[in-house]
Amino acid sequence: MPSLNRVLTTADVDMTTMLPDAVRILDWSRQGRLLAIAANGSALVGSPGCLTAPVTPDPRDAVWLGERELAVVDPVVGLITAGLTRDRPTPFCGARRIGTYGGQMVVAGDGRLGVFGCTEIDPAPEVIQTGVGVTYACIHVGGTIWAVGGTGGLSLIDVALGCIDTRLEIPAVVAIVSRGVAGRLVASDLSGAIHVLELSDIHHGTELTGYCDPVRHLSMAHSGNLVVAAADDEITRWDIADDGLVADEPTSVIAHSAIITALELSAEGFLATGDVEGVVHIWSPLLVACPVATLRLESEVTAIAWSHDGSRLAIGSVSGQLVVADVKAGELA
Amino acid sequence: MASTGTLAAAGLLGLVRVGRAVVTAPDVASRTPGCECCQVRLDLIDAVRNAVLRRTPPRRLILVVDPPPFALLDTSVDHDAAGDVVTVVQTLQAESEVERLAHLDGLVVEVDACAASTRMASGVAGWSGQIESALAIADRIVVTGAAFLTQRGRLAVVHALNQLNRIGQINLPGTNGIAVFRLVDLDAWRRSPSLRDFSETRIVTAPAWPGALRGAAESSAARVGTIVMTRRCVLDPDATNAWLGRIIADSSTHLLRFQAALQVSSNEPRVCIRGSRSTMRSATESIPLATSSAKEPSDCNSIVMVIGRDLDRRDFIESFDSIEVAR
Numbered sequence: 001m002p003s004l005n006r007v008l009t010t011a012d013v014d015m016t017t018m019l020p021d022a023v024r025i026l027d028w029s030r031q032g033r034l035l036a037i038a039a040n041g042s043a044l045v046g047s048p049g050c051l052t053a054p055v056t057p058d059p060r061d062a063v064w065l066g067e068r069e070l071a072v073v074d075p076v077v078g079l080i081t082a083g084l085t086r087d088r089p090t091p092f093c094g095a096r097r098i099g100t101y102g103g104q105m106v107v108a109g110d111g112r113l114g115v116f117g118c119t120e121i122d123p124a125p126e127v128i129q130t131g132v133g134v135t136y137a138c139i140h141v142g143g144t145i146w147a148v149g150g151t152g153g154l155s156l157i158d159v160a161l162g163c164i165d166t167r168l169e170i171p172a173v174v175a176i177v178s179r180g181v182a183g184r185l186v187a188s189d190l191s192g193a194i195h196v197l198e199l200s201d202i203h204h205g206t207e208l209t210g211y212c213d214p215v216r217h218l219s220m221a222h223s224g225n226l227v228v229a230a231a232d233d234e235i236t237r238w239d240i241a242d243d244g245l246v247a248d249e250p251t252s253v254i255a256h257s258a259i260i261t262a263l264e265l266s267a268e269g270f271l272a273t274g275d276v277e278g279v280v281h282i283w284s285p286l287l288v289a290c291p292v293a294t295l296r297l298e299s300e301v302t303a304i305a306w307s308h309d310g311s312r313l314a315i316g317s318v319s320g321q322l323v324v325a326d327v328k329a330g331e332l333a
Numbered sequence: 334m335a336s337t338g339t340l341a342a343a344g345l346l347g348l349v350r351v352g353r354a355v356v357t358a359p360d361v362a363s364r365t366p367g368c369e370c371c372q373v374r375l376d377l378i379d380a381v382r383n384a385v386l387r388r389t390p391p392r393r394l395i396l397v398v399d400p401p402p403f404a405l406l407d408t409s410v411d412h413d414a415a416g417d418v419v420t421v422v423q424t425l426q427a428e429s430e431v432e433r434l435a436h437l438d439g440l441v442v443e444v445d446a447c448a449a450s451t452r453m454a455s456g457v458a459g460w461s462g463q464i465e466s467a468l469a470i471a472d473r474i475v476v477t478g479a480a481f482l483t484q485r486g487r488l489a490v491v492h493a494l495n496q497l498n499r500i501g502q503i504n505l506p507g508t509n510g511i512a513v514f515r516l517v518d519l520d521a522w523r524r525s526p527s528l529r530d531f532s533e534t535r536i537v538t539a540p541a542w543p544g545a546l547r548g549a550a551e552s553s554a555a556r557v558g559t560i561v562m563t564r565r566c567v568l569d570p571d572a573t574n575a576w577l578g579r580i581i582a583d584s585s586t587h588l589l590r591f592q593a594a595l596q597v598s599s600n601e602p603r604v605c606i607r608g609s610r611s612t613m614r615s616a617t618e619s620i621p622l623a624t625s626s627a628k629e630p631s632d633c634n635s636i637v638m639v640i641g642r643d644l645d646r647r648d649f650i651e652s653f654d655s656i657e658v659a660r
Contacts, residue, residue: 021388039387058355058383110358134360134375151362151375172362172375190373191364213429232429259433276433302386320388 008329009270011282011293011313015324017048023316025072026305029064034314036303036322037062037072043082044322045070056080056089060096063105065118071105073098079107079114079121086121097138099146106159108138108148115159128162130155137173137187141199142180147187149173154187154195156202166202170195175218182224184244188215194229198244206246208238219265226285228271230260235273237288251288255281262301266310270327274301280315282327297321355380361420364427370585370610373424378431385434393517394435396421418442418467419589419609426522427612439472439519444494446479446505450486453493462642468494469557470590470609470640472501472521479505499559500526500638525594525605525618526638528563557589560639560646562653568635569657570597576656577606577613580639585611587641594618596634597659603635 021040028034036044041054043062056074064070069083073095080089094110100118107114107125111133114125133151141147144160154173156165172190183199192214197205208229217230227238229250236250256275263273269285278299281291299319306313315323357376364371377396384394398418418440425437442464460468468474474494479487487505494503504511573595580588588610594603603618637653 022386024386039383134358136375136379151360169366171364171366190362190375191366216430300386318386318388 009282009284009292009327011295011325011327013295013323014312014326015048015322017044017322019044019051019316019320019322021320022318023303023320023322024059025062026303026314026316027063027070028305028307028312028314029067030308031067032307032309032312033064033067034324035062035064035070036314036316038320041072041074043070043072045082048322052082055082061098063098063100065100065105069118071098073107075109079116081121084119084121086123090116090121090123090125094134096135097148099138099140101140101146102144104159106138106140106146108135108150110134111150111152113138113146113148113157113159115162126159126162128157128159129164130157131164131167132173137176139176139178139185140180141178141185142183145199147176147178147185149176149187156199168195168197168202174214174216177218177220177227179220179222179224181222182242184220184224184240186218186220186227188218188229190214194218194227194238196227196238196240196244196246201244206244208246208250217260217263219263219271221265221269221285222267226265226269228263228265230255230263230273232259233257233275235260235263235271235283253288255283255291262304262315264304264306266306266313266327267308268310268329270306270310272304272306272313272315274304274315276300278317280304282313293327295323295325297323355384368611370423370588371427372420373427374420377421377424378428381425381431381435393438417463419463419470422470422590423610423612426608426614432614437522438517439521440467440470440501441473441475441516442467442471443475443477444468444490446476446482446487446490449476449490449493450482453489454486465497465557466589466642468497469559470500471498472519473516474498474501474503475511475516476503476505480507497557500640522592522607523605523616525603526561526592526636528561528636557640557642558644558646560637560641560644560649562637562639562650564596564635564653564656566596566634567599567659568595568597569659572657573597576652579652581611581613584641584644587643588639589642590640591638593637594635595637599659 019038020042021038023036024039025037033046037059041056041059043052043055056072056077058074059072062072072080075094075096077089078092078095092107092109092114095107097108099106103118105116105118111130113128113130116125130148132148132153132155135148135150137149139147144158146157148155151172153170154168158165170189173187176187178185185197188194192211194208194215195205211231215229215231219228225240229236233254233256234252235255236252238250239247255273258275258277260273260275265271271283274280278297280295282293284292297317298321299317302318303316313325313327357380360376361372362375398421425431491503591608593606596603604615605618606613606615
């Protein structure tokens with residue numbers, strides 16, 4: 001539980017730079033190196049002075065593989081890596097999501113999951129059929145299990161066994177968040193419902209409704225006991241007990257004066273939200289009614305990412321503006 | 334961000350690639366499992382988002398929809414939504430994420446005059462159900478290759494299209510092609526409908542589309558209908574809302590295009606409503622969005638246009654007339 005002094009928080013802008021196109025993807029390495037990829041495929045790696053030429057025409061997702069290697073996926077081109085021995089793209093049809101865990105890199109494409117090594121790219125990886133059609137979300141949920149969501153529903157894939165572990169008929173999954181430590185998975189679908197699923201009893205989850213449109217912006221606290229969803233200009237926070245029991249009603253707050261376009265919880269429990277007007281609010285876990293810090297970008301916020309230790313916040317906008325802020329918990333007056 | 338205009342087009346207009354082009358495979362899902370009228374194209378949501386969220390967003394998006402091949406004898410409604418223009422239209426209006434980034438400007442459908450004329454002359458069925466639906470709700474129909482037809486053949490094709498489409502313009506481009514302003518910036522889906530849009534004088538007298546070989550009692554054009562209704566009063570907002578809800582509940586499967594300008598307050602602008610199938614969006618009428626109605630003589634306070642398949646015209650009119658008047 002965070003201490004009370006986190007109510008007073010400062011967010012000092014440490015770096016501002018411009019990318020050649022809208023910032024589409026942000027990711028931090030374990031040691032705090034920033035990767036920012038623009039919509040035209042240009043990548044900022046580590047610092048503003050290291051901006052690459054476009055690596056792919058339509059980047060959809062990217063991850064650090066270590067501190068000096070990274071991977072980007074593109075639905076047409078496939079998997080593009082930098083810093084490894086392989087300097088050519090690895091074709092993988094429909095590649096939209098990528099993740100790493102335990103020395104493995106997983107690429108989710110059209111109805112398939114490719115399992116690669118993190119240090120050496122096998123041009124013919126192990127491919128597992130996911131049965132969910134076009135993939136829109138993919139996340140590691142614990143052990144050798146990955147969750148893949150797409151047009152045809154949600155599948156839990158065991159990459160060690162190379163097969164589907166469980167399959168759920170959920171109408172077109174648009175977003176997934178998971179915390180393996182809590183054994184919990186949360187997925188939102190096209191109908192506007194959010195499904196809270198316990199991995200120990202995946203077929204008997206809780207459905208959270210009341211959203212008019214699909215919830216595309218979801219985040220889960222690292223403890224797994226809080227899920228935050230953004231719909232229009234409103235944030236809803238759902239508390240989840242250790243046994244998986246979800247609160248009857250969420251805590252809701254009209255968080256912005258415009259539509260929320262990005263949202264992310266930090267390891268420390270701070271929530272960052274951004275909207276179409278470029279306003280970024282930071283919310284303390286102890287003060288849900290009003291933000292504790294606010295930043296303003298010049299255009300719509302397209303991506304938000306907290307560093308692993310929760311001390312730095314990267315924000316990207318549609319104009320290409322990239323801002324990195326140091327977030328510090330303040331002292332009580 | 335300024336809204337980006339969107340133009341959905343069935344068929345290929347001989348477009349030269351300008352700027353970015355994206356090819357997507359149709360990815361259809363339903364917001365309500367098993368519900369055909371709630372189907373949307375997920376690939377388009379993704380594509381529109383990625384195309385518009387750029388530092389220099391395109392001023393226009395042109396969505397080219399490849400229609401399914403001709404169904405030679407069966408003109409019933411196709412259930413494959415992959416190449417269905419109405420599903421595309423529904424996606425652009427139903428998804429709030431897409432609606433935020435772009436708006437549907439107009440629907441342009443291309444018809445190959447030679448193919449259409451040959452099929453008419455041989456008496457086979459006109460178009461597949463999906464193409465028929467697209468033609469019925471099109472704002473512009475471009476008849477290519479009309480120069481190769483005789484005058485009689487041209488008139489027959491135009492007549493058949495006029496039977497099907499009561500709202501759009503039929504263009505027969507000459508050797509120089511067609512002026513771009515006839516196809517873009519139509520703002521046809523956001524403005525309020527006007528009685529002027531439904532002039533019967535455009536219908537050319539020519540032999541009707543032959544339906545003999547299908548053995549159907551009506552021609553294919555007769556199964557898709559356009560209903561226009563007007564009321565000269567201020568409608569009760571709650572009763573009007575309930576009426577719209579009933580339309581979605583009862584007719585969404587058959588509803589191809591719905592547009593209305595409803596007077597539900599005596600001292601506020603009309604409410605413009607547009608949609609298709611199970612989706613309806615509303616906005617307050619404003620002069621830039623409703624130039625035609627602003628100039629229109631005050632012959633009605635509320636106007637509703639419904640285009641659909643197998644609609645019960647009398648039921649629609651009676652239910653609209655029964656909406657209570659505001660007190």
